[in-house]
Amino acid sequence: MNLLIINGPNLNLLGLREPAIYGTQDYPSLVRFIEDVCREECVQCRVFQSNHEGAIVDEIQTAYGVFDGIVINPAAYTHTSIAILDALKAVALPAVEVHLSAVSKREPFRQISYAGMACIRTFQGLGFEGYRAAIRYLKAYLTK
């Protein structure tokens, strides 16, 4: 099983960025966390981060035929990007949405998730553990 993990804009600044909301651990720590989880779950993964909407669309498109599923934290593009929604729908791979923070309890402009409309499940407000939950959920979904 081969999973693609996508992280959107500003997640590369974890640790520095609003630590009261996103925590004090940096982005390399998140990548290590994800890779450790995948190793424990015996799944292969590629972890990709970009600050650019088109690069994320390109990455989703190239996932077709290569990956079995996608875990995506589109960050701010969650709330704006119909292009990412359309790309997820186009490749039609099972996708799980993750947010470090509890977006449902935050500002009104964060209450819409376009990417989430193409996802089978969302985990939010669990910090790094949300990625573990998403990877396990996707693995169970793909093996059933």
Ligand code: DQA
């Ligand atoms: C986020 C939540 C988004 O609203 C925000 O724009 C982010 C991070 C999260 O992981 O909590 O950049 O996706």
